[in-house]
Amino acid sequence: MLDCAIIGGGPAGLAAGLYATRGGLKHVTLFEMGLPGGQITQSSEIENYPGFFDHSKTGMDFMDTWQEQCFHFGLKHEMKKIQHITKNDKYFTLTFENSETAQAKTVIVCTGSTPKKAGFKGEDDFFGKGVSTCATCDGFFYKNKPVAVLGGGDTALEEAFYLSNICSEVYVIHRRDTFRAAPSTIERVQRKENIHLLTDTTIEEVFGDAMGVGGIRIKNKEGNVSALDVPGIFVFVGHNVNNEVLKDENGHFICEVSEWGQVVVDLSMKTSLAGLFAAGDVRIEAPKQVVCAAGDGATAALQVISYIQEHA
Ligand code: FAD
Ligand code: NAP
Numbered sequence: 001m002l003d004c005a006i007i008g009g010g011p012a013g014l015a016a017g018l019y020a021t022r023g024g025l026k027h028v029t030l031f032e033m034g035l036p037g038g039q040i041t042q043s044s045e046i047e048n049y050p051g052f053f054d055h056s057k058t059g060m061d062f063m064d065t066w067q068e069q070c071f072h073f074g075l076k077h078e079m080k081k082i083q084h085i086t087k088n089d090k091y092f093t094l095t096f097e098n099s100e101t102a103q104a105k106t107v108i109v110c111t112g113s114t115p116k117k118a119g120f121k122g123e124d125d126f127f128g129k130g131v132s133t134c135a136t137c138d139g140f141f142y143k144n145k146p147v148a149v150l151g152g153g154d155t156a157l158e159e160a161f162y163l164s165n166i167c168s169e170v171y172v173i174h175r176r177d178t179f180r181a182a183p184s185t186i187e188r189v190q191r192k193e194n195i196h197l198l199t200d201t202t203i204e205e206v207f208g209d210a211m212g213v214g215g216i217r218i219k220n221k222e223g224n225v226s227a228l229d230v231p232g233i234f235v236f237v238g239h240n241v242n243n244e245v246l247k248d249e250n251g252h253f254i255c256e257v258s259e260w261g262q263v264v265v266d267l268s269m270k271t272s273l274a275g276l277f278a279a280g281d282v283r284i285e286a287p288k289q290v291v292c293a294a295g296d297g298a299t300a301a302l303q304v305i306s307y308i309q310e311h312a
Helices: 011-022 059-072 135-142 154-164 183-191 290-310
Strands: 002-007 028-031 076-078 082-087 092-096 101-109 113-115 147-150 170-173 195-198 202-209 212-219 225-228 232-235 239-241 276-278
Touching: 002 011, 002 092, 002 290, 011 028, 011 059, 011 101, 011 290, 101 290, 135 154, 135 232, 147 154, 154 170, 154 183, 154 195, 154 232, 183 195, 212 232, 276 290
Parallel strands: 002 028, 002 101, 028 076, 101 276, 147 170, 147 232, 170 195
Antiparallel strands: 082 092, 092 101, 113 239, 202 212, 212 225
8 A cells, every 4th residue: 555656757746756755655656657757858958947057958857866866765666657546435546557556545646738739840840949838938048039929829828928028029820810818818918019910820830950940831811821930939729638547437537627627726735535636737727837846746745744644
């Protein structure tokens, strides 16, 4: 019987593992379907994690020491994908892909979320080299430069506004002539002089060379194709929250989730189900930053320790 099962080995899961093991829990296992590290390992650099300021290090390098530190304090890692979690009166059962199971007194879900792809030519090739899904992470690299934003929802327009305070011009490209975002957000964006709304427009292709993005080819509703010379393109066409593990065999969530599938937690990262915690990008209102995910993981682990003491 595990004291705590942690699902997902990104910043939230690893920080939870560190705090749980250093906090005295003996049987803590991190179930991560790949190598631990999470989304940030896809990034060529990270410069907004306090105390870490080394441009020669990639996201992968950055996360390497996190694992080492956790394993030093006794965290176990099993490379397994969790299919779903159930709870009886007292304990949780985790079911793996091969139908084997494990039992735990508490569970911290740290499975993150995945930004959706738009599907234009070159999107994958230039991902991390000019194509981004995170304005907070990468906006600063385009200080006083023009950028493009793709999407017409709340995220696209809010992030366009954020970028407009850093970049010289922001071109918002949206495939329809009306936006999905809240009316107040649309008005705020329309009032900003350096935001240009290109509606009924799609991205055909992102182009560039080994140095990165040179620009994008866009097509308007008349079918005219033109080039927009921007070194950065931010894609905000929605997120898939990785919440599948929280669905029971009938497809019902075992705890409360928002209308967008994000796990509802309180400030202690407690979900609506006793003993189940959620941390990082999978939770409601997640800022989707490494430092925040790590903070969530630490908070959740401290709560797990209290929960186990109370329920001993
Ligand atoms: P994740 O990092 O997404 O980790 C979730 C983990 O759960 C994954 O490893 C996944 O394999 C695992 N998992 C999912 N489902 C299962 C399952 N069923 N069973 C087992 N394992 C499972 N943030 C910053 O602060 N600064 C930056 O500069 C920055 N740059 C970024 C650049 C890129 C290219 C990307 C993609 C993101 C960037 N971010 C940045 C965002 C940051 O990476 C995320 O906010 C952070 O990683 C979220 O951490 P997490 O632990 O919640 O989830
Ligand atoms: P979203 O509302 O689903 O919007 C996605 C946008 O991307 C839509 O405008 C969509 O176009 C466009 N799109 C989708 N696929 C595309 C593709 N392949 N190519 C080009 N464009 C594509 O996603 P979101 O903005 O991330 O928001 C998700 C949810 O969170 C929403 O319900 C939103 O209201 C909420 N949210 C709220 C706030 C807030 O309240 N402050 C902030 C952020 C998010 P169409 O419009 O044509 O479908």
